[in-house]
Amino acid sequence: MTEKLKNPEFKKVALLGLGLIGSSLAHAMRRKNLAGTITGHARTSATRKKALELGLVDQCFEDPGDAVRDADLVILCVPIGACRDLLSAIRDDLKKGAILTDVGSVKGAIVRDLEPLMPKGVHFIPAHPIAGTEHSGPESGFAELFDGRWCILTPLSGSDEKALEKLKNFWRACGSSVEIMTPEHHDLVLAITSHVPHLIAYNIVGTASDLERVTESEVVKFSAAGFRDFTRIAASDPVMWRDIFLNNKDAVLEMLGRFSEDISTLQKAIRWGDGDVLLDLFTRTREIRRGIIEAGQETELPDFGRAPATASEKSAEPAKKEK
Amino acid sequence: MTEKLKNPEFKKVALLGLGLIGSSLAHAMRRKNLAGTITGHARTSATRKKALELGLVDQCFEDPGDAVRDADLVILCVPIGACRDLLSAIRDDLKKGAILTDVGSVKGAIVRDLEPLMPKGVHFIPAHPIAGTEHSGPESGFAELFDGRWCILTPLSGSDEKALEKLKNFWRACGSSVEIMTPEHHDLVLAITSHVPHLIAYNIVGTASDLERVTESEVVKFSAAGFRDFTRIAASDPVMWRDIFLNNKDAVLEMLGRFSEDISTLQKAIRWGDGDVLLDLFTRTREIRRGIIEAGQETELPDFGRAPATASEKSAEPAKKEK
Numbered sequence: 001m002t003e004k005l006k007n008p009e010f011k012k013v014a015l016l017g018l019g020l021i022g023s024s025l026a027h028a029m030r031r032k033n034l035a036g037t038i039t040g041h042a043r044t045s046a047t048r049k050k051a052l053e054l055g056l057v058d059q060c061f062e063d064p065g066d067a068v069r070d071a072d073l074v075i076l077c078v079p080i081g082a083c084r085d086l087l088s089a090i091r092d093d094l095k096k097g098a099i100l101t102d103v104g105s106v107k108g109a110i111v112r113d114l115e116p117l118m119p120k121g122v123h124f125i126p127a128h129p130i131a132g133t134e135h136s137g138p139e140s141g142f143a144e145l146f147d148g149r150w151c152i153l154t155p156l157s158g159s160d161e162k163a164l165e166k167l168k169n170f171w172r173a174c175g176s177s178v179e180i181m182t183p184e185h186h187d188l189v190l191a192i193t194s195h196v197p198h199l200i201a202y203n204i205v206g207t208a209s210d211l212e213r214v215t216e217s218e219v220v221k222f223s224a225a226g227f228r229d230f231t232r233i234a235a236s237d238p239v240m241w242r243d244i245f246l247n248n249k250d251a252v253l254e255m256l257g258r259f260s261e262d263i264s265t266l267q268k269a270i271r272w273g274d275g276d277v278l279l280d281l282f283t284r285t286r287e288i289r290r291g292i293i294e295a296g297q298e299t300e301l302p303d304f305g306r307a308p309a310t311a312s313e314k315s316a317e318p319a320k321k322e323k
Numbered sequence: 324m325t326e327k328l329k330n331p332e333f334k335k336v337a338l339l340g341l342g343l344i345g346s347s348l349a350h351a352m353r354r355k356n357l358a359g360t361i362t363g364h365a366r367t368s369a370t371r372k373k374a375l376e377l378g379l380v381d382q383c384f385e386d387p388g389d390a391v392r393d394a395d396l397v398i399l400c401v402p403i404g405a406c407r408d409l410l411s412a413i414r415d416d417l418k419k420g421a422i423l424t425d426v427g428s429v430k431g432a433i434v435r436d437l438e439p440l441m442p443k444g445v446h447f448i449p450a451h452p453i454a455g456t457e458h459s460g461p462e463s464g465f466a467e468l469f470d471g472r473w474c475i476l477t478p479l480s481g482s483d484e485k486a487l488e489k490l491k492n493f494w495r496a497c498g499s500s501v502e503i504m505t506p507e508h509h510d511l512v513l514a515i516t517s518h519v520p521h522l523i524a525y526n527i528v529g530t531a532s533d534l535e536r537v538t539e540s541e542v543v544k545f546s547a548a549g550f551r552d553f554t555r556i557a558a559s560d561p562v563m564w565r566d567i568f569l570n571n572k573d574a575v576l577e578m579l580g581r582f583s584e585d586i587s588t589l590q591k592a593i594r595w596g597d598g599d600v601l602l603d604l605f606t607r608t609r610e611i612r613r614g615i616i617e618a619g620q621e622t623e624l625p626d627f628g629r630a631p632a633t634a635s636e637k638s639a640e641p642a643k644k645e646k
Contacts, residue, residue: 105548130548133625134612140625149547179544189541192531194548199589200523201549205608207578207585208515218512220614221502224472225428225453225517226524226556228621231612233549238605242598249593255530256590260583262530266522267579270572275565282561285528289457289554291543298551302456302463304627 004033005173009166011036014071016064016086018042018051019237020132021103022077023141026056028174031143041067042138050138065093073170076102081243084113096121099163103129105190105240107154107183109247115156123163126154128186129176130194134235147175148296154183191251195244196259199252201230202241327356328496332489334359337394339387339409341365341374342560343455344426345400346464349379351497354466364390365461373461388416396493399425404566407436419444422486426452428513428563430477430506432570438479446486449477451509452499453517457558470498471619477506514574518567519582522575524553525564 013035015022022040029035040057041064042048048060061067068074068090076083083102094100100122104110107126118124131149133140151171155164168178181189208219208227219227245252269277292298299305336358338345345363352358363380364387365371371383384390391397391413399406406425417423423445427433430449441447454472456463474494478487491501504512531542531550542550568575592600615621622628 130545132548135625150544152545185537189537189545190548192534192537193542193545193550197527197549197553200527200586201552202605202608203586203589204520204523204582205611206604207519207582209607209611210585211515211581214512214515216611216614219516220611220618220620221473222453222475222512222516223615223618224620225455225513226520227516228612228615229524229552229556230520231608231615231621232627233552234605234608235612236605238602238609241605242601245593245601246596246598249596252593253590256586256593258534259527259530260586262533263523263526263579263583266526267576270568270575270579273569273572275569278565278568279561281529282525282557282559282564284532285525285554285557286561288528288532288539288543289551289558291539292546292551292554295543295546297543297547298554299629302458304555304629306622306627 004031006033008033008036009169009173010034010072012039012071013037013073013075014039014041014068015057015075015077016041016067016090017077017082018047018056018060018138019077019136020140020145021129022075023051023054023056023138024131024143024145025075025077025103025141025174026051027141027143028146030055032173034170034173035073039067039071047138054138056138056141064090068095068098069093070095072098073167074098074100076100076104079237079240079243080104080106080109080247081239083110084117087114087117091117091119094119094122097123099123099125099167101125101127101167103127105194105244106248107152107186111154111156111183123160124156125159125164125167126156126183127167127171128152128154128190129171129174131176132236134232136237144175146171149176150179151176152179152181152186154181154186187248187251188255191248191255195248195252196255198233198236198241199245199256200259201232201234204230205234327354329356331356331359332492332496333357333395335362335394336360336396336398337362337364337391338380338398338400339364339390339413340400340405341370341379341383341461342400342459343463343468344452345398346374346377346379346461347454347466347468348398348400348426348464348497349374350464350466351469353378355496357493357496358396362390362394370461377461379461379464387413391418391421392416393418395421396490397421397423399423399427402560402563402566403427403429403432403570404562406433407440410437410440414440414442417442417445420446422446422448422490424448424450424490426450428517428567429571430475430509434477434479434506446483447479448482448487448490449479449506450490450494451475451477451513452494452497454499455559457555459560459563467498469494472499473502474499475502475504475509475512477504477509510571510574511578514571514578518571518575519578521556521559521564522568522579523582524555524557527553528557
C-alpha cells in the first residue's frame with residue numbers, strides 16, 4: 001500500500017473544515033494520490049489563506065456549496081455541532097452519486113441530525129478516524145496521522161455496498177484499518193476509550209488550578225510527577241469537545257457513573273487502609289497497557305518516548321523559565 | 324555543572340534498593356563522579372546480580388547493614404512501607420556524621436516513621452525527586468532521569484546546615500533543581516500533582532476493563548482516542564503506589580473530594596446541556612499546559628513526541644497484532 005495510485009479513485013474530494021483532521025487528510029491524500037483535485041472550505045479567511053499557502057487544497061471557498069460542486073467525496077471535518085448547518089448549506093449542491101461522510105467523534109447524533117437532510121442519490125456513510133493530537137488548525141496536520149490507527153464506519157441499514165467499499169478503501173489508503181459498528185455501539189466504545197478520559201483529564205486540570213493551599217506555579221513546577229500527562233488531552237480543541245459531550249450525553253453519563261462508583265471503592269479502601277484492594281487493581285491495570293503496546297497502539301518506550309530534559313537545555317534552574 | 328568532579332564529595336554512597344530511582348542515581352553519580360565508591364543492597368539475589376552486571380554498584384550486599392557501613396551518604400530507594408524496617412536493620416551500622424535520606428513520594432509519614440529511630444549524630448534529611456517513568460527494576464534506570472527536574476527536600480527543624488547544603492549540591496549535580504518545603508505542604512502538593520492523578524488513571528483503566536457492553540479488546544484497539552495516555556501512569560509499580568496511598572491518606576482524600584465535587588458539576592452540565600460551563604473549563608485548561616511547557620517540564624511536540632505508527636511497521640492490519 002505504499003505506492004501512489006496512478007488513477008485516483010476520486011476525481012474531486014471536498015474537505016469542509018481544515019483543522020487537524022482536514023489538513024491531515026489533505027496530506028494523506030497527496031501522499032498516495034487519492035484525489036484528482038482537492039477543494040476546501042473554511043469559515044475564516046485566515047484559514048483559507050493558510051490552506052492554500054500550505055498546498056493542502058487546490059481551491060478554497062468561503063461558500064461550502066462551491067467546494068462540494070462536482071465532488072465525488074465530501075468530508076465534513078468540523079465540530080459535531082456545526083455539521084447540521086453545514087449540510088443544510090450544501091445539500092442542493094451535492095452531486096448525485098457522491099459519498100458524504102464525516103469524521104466526528106459521536107455517531108448517533110450525527111445520524112439523527114444529518115440523515116433527514118440527505119438528498120436522494122447521495123450516499124451518507126458516517127465515519128470516525130481514531131487518531132488525533134492535542135493541536136488544532138491547518139498547520140497541525142501531517143500525512144502519518146492515520147497510519148496504523150483504526151477508522152470506524154457506521155453505515156446505515158441500506159447503505160450502498162459499492163460506496164461503502166470505496167470509503168473503506170479510501171481510509172485504508174490513508175493508512176488506517178477499518179472497523180464497522182452500529183452508531184450506538186460506537187458511541188459506547190468511544191465514551192469509555194475517549195470521552196470520559198477527556199472529561200476527567202479536563203476536570204483534574206481544573207481542580208488543580210482552583211486550589212488555594214497549593215499554588216498554580218507549584219502545580220506547574222511539579223507536574224512531571226504525573227499531572228502533566230493529563231494536560232495533553234486537556235489541551236484539545238474546546239469547541240470540538242463541548243460538542244462531543246453535548247451529543248453523547250447518555251453514554252458519557254453511564255460511563256461516568258461507573259467511573260464514580262469505582263472511585264468510591266478506592267476512596268473507601270484508602271480511608272480504611274485496605275492495601276489489598278489497591279494492590280489488586282494496580283497489578284491488573286499494568287496488564288492492559290501491555291495489551292495496547294502489543295496491539296501497536298502505543299509506544300513501548302518509557303515516558304511515551306519523551307526526550308529527557310537535558311541539564312544544558314534547561315540550565316541549572318528550571319525556575320528561571322517561569323513567568 | 325557538566326564536568327566530572329575531581330574529588331567526589333562523598334567517599335562512599337550506599338543505595339538501599341536498586342529499582343528505577345536507585346539505578347538512575349547510580350548512573351547519575353557515575354556520570355559526574357559524585358561518589359568514590361557506590362555500595363548497594365537489594366532483597367533479591369537476581370537484582371543484586373543484575374546491579375553488579377550493569378556496573379551500577381561496586382559492591383552489593385544482602386544485608387543492608389553491610390552496605391551502609393562507613394557510607395557518608397545513605398539513600399533509601401525502597402517503597403515507603405519498607406523504609407521503617409530497613410532503617411531498623413541498619414541503624415546500628417550507620418556512621419556518625421553520615422547523611423541519611425530517602426526518595427519517597429510521601430514525606431509526612433516518612434518523618435513520622437523514621438525520625439524516632441534515627442541514631443544520634445546521623446543527619447536525616449527527607450527528599451523526593453520529582454522524576455520517574457512507568458518502568459521498574461535495575462535495568463530501567465538512566466543518568467538523565469533527574470535532569471531539568473525538581474527535587475524537594477523537607478529538612479526537619481534543627482537540621483544540620485552543612486549536611487543540608489551537601490545534599491542540595493548532590494541533587495544539583497544529579498541534574499535537578501532543589502526546592503525546600505515542609506513535609507505537610509509537600510504531601511498536599513504531591514496529592515494534587517501526582518497521587519490523585521495516578522489514582523484516577525488506575526481507576527479509569529479498571530473501569531474500562533470491567534465493562535461488558537464494550538469488550539476489553541475494543542478498549543485496547545481504540546485506545547489511541549485518549550485512553551492510552553492514562554495507561555502509562557497506571558502501569559507504575561503497584562507496591563510503591565499502594566504504599567503512597569496508604570501513607571498520604573488525608574491529603575489524597577481531601578484532593579479526591581474536590582475532584583469529585585468538580586466532576587459532579589461537569590456531570591450536571593452535560594445532563595442539562597450547559598455548553599458554556601464546558602467550554603469555559605476546556606479553554607482554561609489549555610493554558611495550564613502552555614505554562615508547563617514554558618517551565619521546561621513538558622515537551623511541546625504534539626502527542627508527547629510519540630513517533631507516529633508507520634504503515635509499514637504496523638502492516639495494513641493492526642488487528643493481526645492482537646492476541
